[in-house]
Amino acid sequence: MHIYQTIADLRQALQLVKDDGLSIGLVPTMGNLHKGHLSLARLAREQCDFVLATIFVNPTQFGPNEDFQNYPRSFDDDIAALKLINCDAVFAPNIEELYPQGPKLETLVSVPNISKLLCGASRPGHFDGVCTIVTKLFNICPANKAYFGEKDYQQLAIIRKLVHDLNIPIEIIGVPTLRNTSGLALSSRNNYLNAEQLKQAAVLYKTLQLTADSIKLDKNPNYSELEEAALENISSAGLKPDYFSICDAPSLFPATVNDKDLVILAAAYLGNTRLIDNISIKLA
Ligand code: PAF
Numbered sequence: 001m002h003i004y005q006t007i008a009d010l011r012q013a014l015q016l017v018k019d020d021g022l023s024i025g026l027v028p029t030m031g032n033l034h035k036g037h038l039s040l041a042r043l044a045r046e047q048c049d050f051v052l053a054t055i056f057v058n059p060t061q062f063g064p065n066e067d068f069q070n071y072p073r074s075f076d077d078d079i080a081a082l083k084l085i086n087c088d089a090v091f092a093p094n095i096e097e098l099y100p101q102g103p104k105l106e107t108l109v110s111v112p113n114i115s116k117l118l119c120g121a122s123r124p125g126h127f128d129g130v131c132t133i134v135t136k137l138f139n140i141c142p143a144n145k146a147y148f149g150e151k152d153y154q155q156l157a158i159i160r161k162l163v164h165d166l167n168i169p170i171e172i173i174g175v176p177t178l179r180n181t182s183g184l185a186l187s188s189r190n191n192y193l194n195a196e197q198l199k200q201a202a203v204l205y206k207t208l209q210l211t212a213d214s215i216k217l218d219k220n221p222n223y224s225e226l227e228e229a230a231l232e233n234i235s236s237a238g239l240k241p242d243y244f245s246i247c248d249a250p251s252l253f254p255a256t257v258n259d260k261d262l263v264i265l266a267a268a269y270l271g272n273t274r275l276i277d278n279i280s281i282k283l284a
Pocket residue numbers: 028029030056058061130133134152155
């Protein structure tokens with residue numbers, strides 16, 4: 001497995017892959033790989049001839065008071081894990097390679113409206129940073145498919161819109177969330193939690209499940225009341241909820257009783273750690 005650090009070297013190598021008529025699967029990550037990330041790479045391995053994972057903690061998607069400096073980094077372990085699943089190559093550039101003028105001075109890619117909702121409302125500019133780095137990676141790597149986790153549901157929806165709106169010829173594959181035995185979605189940020197907090201954190205998915213069950217069972221559910229009850233449930237477990245929103249899945253706008261394809265999205269703080277999760281529901 002080759003590790004590339006420069007765009008020029010990576011492009012040269014990928015040109016040879018393309019010349020051989022091979023398909024490329026791209027797995028963008030910020031490293032600190034857990035089983036969830038590896039499930040993306042495994043699916044890419046199944047579906048594509050050549051698998052490229054990227055490891056880059058992208059500064060432009062972190063707010064000024066967020067955890068960019070402390071974000072968990074475990075490069076050697078990540079490389080070992082990717083080798084085990086027969087990943088073909090890794091792109092691990094430094095910041096100057098991707099942002100030669102410094103992250104603040106670069107062009108930004110912004111998907112309007114949907115980027116301002118939910119996590120975008122609490123983390124202004126976050127999705128512009130994500131869209132910018134993802135567009136750069138798509139321009140650097142002529143992938144056939146790119147793999148993203150469904151845990152970051154809003155990110156996935158925004159990236160789908162980005163490739164649609166900008167005519168980027170890459171198929172976006174969403175990969176189901178992996179969870180620990182308590183139901184907590186796997187996330188690099190779970191590394192910040194101590195044993196007690198890991199137990200507490202399970203309330204987020206439990207509340208999503210309870211709310212989803214209520215919506216399915218109740219013929220006339222009141223979404224605002226359900227959201228209020230969920231926020232209360234999350235608070236009483238010691239988390240500080242950011243939002244809990246029952247949404248129309250295609251638009252991510254608040255759901256109305258006529259919507260059938262729903263997703264419930266939630267974010268909450270446990271200490272300084274921000275957790276997000278979601279659950280999808282199809283109504284008949
Ligand atoms: O989901 C992530 O890990 C990041 O947002 C991504 C897509 C790798 C962009 O930095």
